[in-house]
Structures are given as structure tokens and as C-alpha cells.
Amino acid sequence: MSDLHAHSTSYVRQSMLPETDPPTAETGVIKWLRENLFSSWLNAVLTFISLYVLYLVVSAILPWLLNSVWNAGSLSECREILAARGLTGHDGACFGVIKDRWHQLMFGFYPPELYWRPILSFIIFLLAVMPVLFQSIPRQTLILTALSPFVLVWLIWGGSLWLPLLIALGFVLGFVAYRMLEGVNGILASLGAIIVPILFWFYALGPLAETLSSIIPLEIRSIKSSDIGGFFLAIIIGVAGIVLSLPLGILLALGRQSDLFILSKFSVIFIEVIRGVPLIVWLLTASLLLNYFLPPGTNFDLTLRVIIMVTLFSSAYIAEVVRGGLAALPKGQYEAGDALGLDYTKSMRLIVLPQALKISIPGIVNSFIGLFKDTTLVLFIGLLDPIGFTNAIRASTDWNGVYWELFLFVGVVFFIFCFSMGRYSLYLEKKLQREHR
Amino acid sequence: MKNTVILGAMTVAGLVAGTAHADTLGDVTDRGSLNCGVTTGLVGFAAPDANGVWTGFDVGVCRAVAAAVLGDSNAVNFVPTTGQTRFTALASGEIDMLARNTTWTFSRDTDLAFEFVGVNYYDGQGFMIPSELGVSSAKELDGATVCIQTGTTTELNLADFFRTNNISYEPVPIETNAEAQQQYLAGACDVYTTDASGLAATRATFENPGDHVLLPEIISKEPLGPLVRHGDNEWGDIVRWTLNALISAEELGVTSANVGELAGAAGDNPEINRLLGTEGELGSYIGLDADWAARAIGVGGNYGELFEDNIGENTPIGLARGLNAQWTDGGLLYSPPFR
Numbered sequence: 001m002s003d004l005h006a007h008s009t010s011y012v013r014q015s016m017l018p019e020t021d022p023p024t025a026e027t028g029v030i031k032w033l034r035e036n037l038f039s040s041w042l043n044a045v046l047t048f049i050s051l052y053v054l055y056l057v058v059s060a061i062l063p064w065l066l067n068s069v070w071n072a073g074s075l076s077e078c079r080e081i082l083a084a085r086g087l088t089g090h091d092g093a094c095f096g097v098i099k100d101r102w103h104q105l106m107f108g109f110y111p112p113e114l115y116w117r118p119i120l121s122f123i124i125f126l127l128a129v130m131p132v133l134f135q136s137i138p139r140q141t142l143i144l145t146a147l148s149p150f151v152l153v154w155l156i157w158g159g160s161l162w163l164p165l166l167i168a169l170g171f172v173l174g175f176v177a178y179r180m181l182e183g184v185n186g187i188l189a190s191l192g193a194i195i196v197p198i199l200f201w202f203y204a205l206g207p208l209a210e211t212l213s214s215i216i217p218l219e220i221r222s223i224k225s226s227d228i229g230g231f232f233l234a235i236i237i238g239v240a241g242i243v244l245s246l247p248l249g250i251l252l253a254l255g256r257q258s259d260l261f262i263l264s265k266f267s268v269i270f271i272e273v274i275r276g277v278p279l280i281v282w283l284l285t286a287s288l289l290l291n292y293f294l295p296p297g298t299n300f301d302l303t304l305r306v307i308i309m310v311t312l313f314s315s316a317y318i319a320e321v322v323r324g325g326l327a328a329l330p331k332g333q334y335e336a337g338d339a340l341g342l343d344y345t346k347s348m349r350l351i352v353l354p355q356a357l358k359i360s361i362p363g364i365v366n367s368f369i370g371l372f373k374d375t376t377l378v379l380f381i382g383l384l385d386p387i388g389f390t391n392a393i394r395a396s397t398d399w400n401g402v403y404w405e406l407f408l409f410v411g412v413v414f415f416i417f418c419f420s421m422g423r424y425s426l427y428l429e430k431k432l433q434r435e436h437r
Numbered sequence: 438m439k440n441t442v443i444l445g446a447m448t449v450a451g452l453v454a455g456t457a458h459a460d461t462l463g464d465v466t467d468r469g470s471l472n473c474g475v476t477t478g479l480v481g482f483a484a485p486d487a488n489g490v491w492t493g494f495d496v497g498v499c500r501a502v503a504a505a506v507l508g509d510s511n512a513v514n515f516v517p518t519t520g521q522t523r524f525t526a527l528a529s530g531e532i533d534m535l536a537r538n539t540t541w542t543f544s545r546d547t548d549l550a551f552e553f554v555g556v557n558y559y560d561g562q563g564f565m566i567p568s569e570l571g572v573s574s575a576k577e578l579d580g581a582t583v584c585i586q587t588g589t590t591t592e593l594n595l596a597d598f599f600r601t602n603n604i605s606y607e608p609v610p611i612e613t614n615a616e617a618q619q620q621y622l623a624g625a626c627d628v629y630t631t632d633a634s635g636l637a638a639t640r641a642t643f644e645n646p647g648d649h650v651l652l653p654e655i656i657s658k659e660p661l662g663p664l665v666r667h668g669d670n671e672w673g674d675i676v677r678w679t680l681n682a683l684i685s686a687e688e689l690g691v692t693s694a695n696v697g698e699l700a701g702a703a704g705d706n707p708e709i710n711r712l713l714g715t716e717g718e719l720g721s722y723i724g725l726d727a728d729w730a731a732r733a734i735g736v737g738g739n740y741g742e743l744f745e746d747n748i749g750e751n752t753p754i755g756l757a758r759g760l761n762a763q764w765t766d767g768g769l770l771y772s773p774p775f776r
Binding site: 392 | 486
């Protein structure tokens with residue numbers, strides 16, 4: 001080959017030139033700046049304007065944050081400390097309120113000597129969701145995850161352990177009934193799985209719980225729902241809503257697609273009615289209207305009512321998101337399931353839902369983030385969530401007049417939760433990506 | 438499928454057997470605690486402190502009733518209620534009484550079927566204005582911008598006042614008191630109007646309270662008092678006479694300091710004796726024991742002490758007694774006699 005070239009070209013370099021650095025304008029920071037910030041005169045002007053705006057914002061906020069006072073028992077004490085430094089009350093944040101009311105913002109009125117219970121339940125919750133979130137953890141641990149809600153309820157609200165255990169037993173009985181009747185008839189099995197636990201809970205649960213606790217009393221101090229507040233309440237409502245609304249939403253989505261007339265119409269009506277009315281209206285319904293409908297003197301826990309409403313509301317949205325995923329699947333996938341001779345449950349479980357849910361992940365997580373933030377709406381029915389507490393804290397003479405510090409703190413905590421959920425959704429999407437491997 | 442089951446189970450678990458409605462006293466005694474509706478937080482009237490203990494002027498009434506009925510001023514479940522939820526909470530039996538700076542009006546007393554047992558604070562709508570504007574009367578406010586909470590009676594009162602005085606104003610609608618403070622301090626409005634007690638509490642939080650004045654005009658009547666449901670007059674009597682006991686105690690000079698001594702043995706003043714149960718059997722008429730009033734007074738003191746500790750001139754809120762002085766001092770507080 002080189003011979004040929006020797007004939008056709010007059011000069012061939014014999015030695016390799018040493019590598020030189022790329023031009024300064026094409027490397028490192030300068031290249032990045034040129035390409036991203038100053039690629040044209042318009043962009044350069046916009047860059048400078050943005051920098052100026054950024055400077056204005058930061059120069060206004062940063063001194064306020066840097067001059068903040070953390071050790072003060074009241075707003076006037078804060079102002080005195082700031083005045084001693086030669087500053088006015090507007091020059092420094094008074095984060096002393098966060099320190100002073102930290103426990104209240106976190107746990108509400110939960111008895112201080114029992115703070116270990118919410119903390120422990122939070123840890124248990126984190127451990128219990130791990131197998132659900134990450135595939136690499138052994139699948140057997142899912143059994144513990146399934147048991148954890150009952151333990152968590154017991155830890156948070158206290159009382160006798162037998163009650164949550166017996167409620168869990170009801171589910172087991174339902175499963176057993178399903179298995180036993182499965183051979184006879186599919187519909188009969190489903191009915192059995194619903195009726196057996198309900199009968200058990202209605203008639204056997206109370207006496208059984210009493211007998212068992214009289215033999216082995218597994219009791220811890222019970223806590224009223226009204227003592228639960230702050231971020232603890234927001235997390236309880238948010239997590240319960242998320243955990244309960246996902247399966248309910250999936251069932252509704254399948255129901256809406258179903259060929260069974262009553263089932264599909266019921267799902268459609270449920271979804272449209274729940275979705276068509278603002279959440280705040282449902283919350284007010286839960287807190288006000290239910291009081292009139294229920295028999296007088298009935299004491300139906302307000303937090304529980306809120307959790308139910310939030311769950312129903314969220315499940316309608318989840319149902320629509322999942323329906324989007326189901327609709328995006330090619331018809332061939334459904335037919336493939338049928339062709340393989342799978343029954344409805346199996347074809348849904350093994351073929352359709354895994355694909356549909358994967359498509360729906362961003363939408364589902366989006367709904368969950370919205371749900372978690374919407375928990376602050378309970379403020380309007382008198383529950384003391386973090387935002388409710390900002391009001392209650394301001395109502396003490398010590399802290400009347402504190403605004404930004406409290407709202408900033410609440411905002412930052414909510415951001416941490418929502419941002420983590422968003423990141424997890426991105427991780428999951430990347431992991432489940434199959435198309436472009 | 439399974440989730441319907443969960444929901445059903447939770448509904449059942451949440452339902453606790455109903456109790457008879459008419460016997461509130463019996464319910465409270467059985468329960469061992471009083472369910473008292475308060476605000477979700479209003480300076481001086483009801484707020485939880487750093488330890489979660491509720492304090493305030495309205496809270497004091499709840500505690501006095503709990504002490505009278507149950508003998509324990511801490512046997513109270515404070516149920517925070519909002520402006521929207523308060524009346525339903527009371528009507529449905531979720532709370533036994535409401536002490537949530539609620540104005541006694543005709544429609545609330547009759548149409549909503551509640552019974553206001555008395556007045557524990559005579560309030561009225563006032564105006565706050567920066568002193569540098571040099572305004573000394575609300576009638577000089579022609580053309581002023583006014584921060585006003587929307588959807589409240591204060592909005593209607595304001596419109597009435599300016600119309601009767603034939604002057605104009607420009608409303609700046611705001612949603613909450615917190616927002617109002619920010620708007621007013623930022624100069625978005627010249628004047629802030631709401632209940633006078635609220636104005637005083639708001640002004641107390643300013644960095645320089647002296648730069649703002651409350652105008653002398655009070656343009657509405659806002660008698661605030663505790664209330665109970667229609668249909669249980671015995672319970673209404675207990676709450677009413679507990680409030681009256683606190684008011685009478687101030688008039689008669691019974692304080693938290695000397696109530697123990699005065700209740701120990703009958704003294705010279707027969708009315709004090711009847712009030713504190715050392716003479717006669719007034720307590721048994723309302724289904725309580727003889728010491729009920731002494732216990733109620735022992736919690737936070739008489740009306741005057743409650744006032745001074747929570748909202749009086751020595752607190753940051755610094756409200757003068759004004760209309761809320763005893764009738765003997767030119768105020769409106771006038772308890773019927775204990776006889």
C-alpha cells in the first residue's frame with residue numbers, strides 16, 4: 001500500500017507529529033462557557049441578565065440565612081440577639097423557632113417519652129419497602145414486608161398486638177378460602193376470599209382478641225390519632241395513601257377495561273366521580289358530612305377518614321395512569337397471553353401488567369408526589385400537619401410573627417421527600433429500560 | 438378485590454359503638470375527659486406551647502369546665518377546629534363544647550341550634566394604622582386602602598361603616614391574618630381592619646409596635662363566648678354557670694390564691710359561701726358536688742386572672758379590660774347571682 005502512495009503523492013511525512021493540546025477556546029471550562037453561555041450575542045446578553053438576577057436574589061437571601069439565629073426561645077429574643085449584632089429583625093432569619101418546636105413539627109403531640117415508636121416505625125417502614133423498591137434483595141423478605149403494615153399500625157397507635165394480628169389472620173383466611181374453592185369455581189373462590197375474612201372480622205375478631213389479650217396481654221400504651229401531627233401525620237397519610245391506592249388503582253384500571261358490564265361501569269363511574277371533584281371537597285365531606293350521615297355519637301377516627309378519602313382520590317388518578325399504560329400495549333400482547341392458554345389472572349400478572357406498569361412509572365410517581373404534597377390540605381379540616389403547626393406555633397405569644405423560617409423549613413423537608421421519589425422513579429425507569437439496550 | 442376488603446375492615450374498625458346523645462355530662466364522666474373545641478391557633482386565646490400543652494383565654498374556660506366536672510383540669514381533649522369545621526364538630530357530638538372565639542349571633546343561636554352560654558370576651562372590629570400617617574379617627578380614612586379578610590363579617594361591617602359615613606375606601610382582599618400582617622407591613626395597604634383583640638395581638642408582634650396606632654372607633658359588636666348544642670340543658674347549665682362562677686369570683690374577690698382558704702370553711706360573705714359550696718347545695722342542682730366552682734376557680738384563677746395571664750396588659754398582647762371589666766368597674770361583665 002505504501003508503495004502506491006509513494007507514486008501518487010509528492011510528499012509523505014515520515015515521522016509522527018507530537019500531540020498538541022486542543023486550542024484553549026475548545027477545551028475545559030472555556031469551551032463549556034462558550035458553547036453553553038456565550039454561543040451568540042443574544043445568549044451572552046441573556047447570560048449576563050440571568051447572572052444579575054441571580055445576584056439580586058442571592059444577595060437578598062444569603063445574608064438573611066448567614067445571620068440566622070438558632071438559639072432563641074422567642075421572636076423577641078431573636079430580635080434582641082440580632083440587635084446586639086447591630087442588625088434589624090429583617091437582616092437575619094430566626095431559625096430558633098425550628099429548634100424550639102422541632103419535636104412538635106416532627107411528631108405533633110405524640111408523648112415525648114414514646115418518640116422511639118414513630119422513629120422505630122419509620123425505620124421498619126424503610127426496611128420493609130426495600131424489597132419492593134430494589135430487586136437485588138432476596139424475594140423471601142417480601143413476606144416480612146407484607147407483615148410490616150400490621151406491626152406499624154400497632155407501633156404507631158399502640159393498644160393490643162392481637163388486634164392487628166387477627167386482622168392479618170383474616171387475610172390469610174381469605175387466601176386459604178380462595179385456594180380451597182379455586183378448584184370448584186373461579187367466581188366462587190373470589191367470593192369466598194371476600195366473605196370469609198369479613199365474617200371473621202365481624203364476628204370472631206372482637207371476642208377472640210379479648211380472649212387472647214386476657215391470656216397473653218401484648219399491650220403497649222395506645223395513642224389517640226389527635227396526638228399525631230406534624231410531618232409524622234403527613235407521612236402516615238401520604239404513605240398509607242400511596243400503599244393502598246396503587247393496588248386499588250390497578251384494579252380500577254383493569255375493571256374499566258373489563259368486558260363485564262357492571263364491573264366496568266362501576267369503575268368508570270367511581271373514577272369519574274372521584275376525579276371530577278376537588279380533593280378539598282372530599283376532605284370536607286370526610287370531616288363534615290360523614291358526621292351527619294353516621295349514627296349520632298359515632299366516633300369514627302378523623303385521621304382514618306382522611307386516609308380513606310386520600311386513598312380513594314389517589315386511586316382514581318392511578319387508575320387513569322395505569323389505563324394509559326394498558327392502552328399503550330400492542331393488542332398482540334393480550335392475544336399472545338390468550339394464545340399461550342393463560343387465564344385472565346395469569347395473562348395480566350405475567351404479560352400485560354409488567355409491561356403496562358413499566359410504561360406508567362413516571363405517571364404513577366408523579367401522582368404519588370402530588371398526593372404527598374396534597375396531604376397538607378388536611379389543614380383545612382383542623383388536623384395539625386406541618387402547615388397546620390406553622391399556624392399553631394405562630395399563635396403562641398413567643399413566636400407570633402414568624403413566617404418565612406417555618407415555611408422555608410416545611411418546604412425544604414417536602415422537597416427532600418418529593419425529590420427522592422422523583423430520583424427513584426428515574427432509577428427504576430433506567431433499570432427497566434429494555435428497548436435501547 | 439382485597440382492597441375493598443381492607444377498606445371495609447377499616448370502616449368497621451373505625452366505628453365505635455354509639456352513645457346516647459342527650460346526657461353529655463354522663464358521657465363526659467364516663468369518658469373521663471372533656472372534648473373541647475378550640476381554634477387551630479389564635480394568639481392569646483388558644484395555642485399549644487412547645488410541650489404541646491394548650492394555653493390561652495378560651496383554653497382556660499375549657500379547663501375550668503373540666504375541673505368542675507371531672508376534678509382534673511388536664512382531662513381535656515383539645516380538638517382544633519377551623520372556621521368551617523367548628524359548628525359541625527359541635528352539632529355531631531365530636532366535641533362537648535366549643536370555646537373558639539365565636540361571635541354570638543341570632544342565626545347561630547337559633548338556626549344552627551346552638552346555645553351560647555354567655556360571653557367571655559366582648560370584641561369589636563377596629564382599625565390599625567401607621568402613626569406616621571397622623572390619622573386619629575376612622576372617619577378621616579377617606580380614600581384609604583384597607584386590608585380586609587375576605588368572606589368574613591368584618592368585610593360587611595367595613596362596607597356598612599364607610600357607606601354610613603359617606604367616605605370611600607379601596608379594599609385589599611387577603612386570606613389569612615398572617616398574610617395581612619405581611620401586606621400591611623409591606624405598605625400594600627394603609628389600614629388593617631379586623632377584631633380589636635386580633636389587631637392588638639398582631640401589633641404586639643411588630644418590631645416597633647409603637648409606630649402603629651389602633652383607632653378609637655369600634656364598628657361592630659362581636660360578643661365571643663363558649664357554646665353547646667341545643668337539647669341538653671343540663672350540660673348547658675354546667676358550662677354557663679362555670680363561666681359565671683369565674684366572673685362572680687372576680688367580683689367577689691375570690692382568686693386562685695385564696696380560693697383554697699375560702700373554700701375550706703364558711704366565711705362572712707354568704708354569696709362566696711354559696712359559690713364555693715360551704716353553704717347550701719348549689720352544686721347538686723347541676724349534678725356536681727359542692728366544690729365544683731372552687732375547683733374551676735383553682736385552675737387558672739377567676740375571670741380577671743385568666744384575662745391578665747393570657748391577654749391582659751402585662752402580656753405581649755396587652756389588651757385593656759375595656760368592655761370586659763366587671764359591671765362595677767364600668768364594663769359589661771355581669772354574672773347573675775349565685776343563690
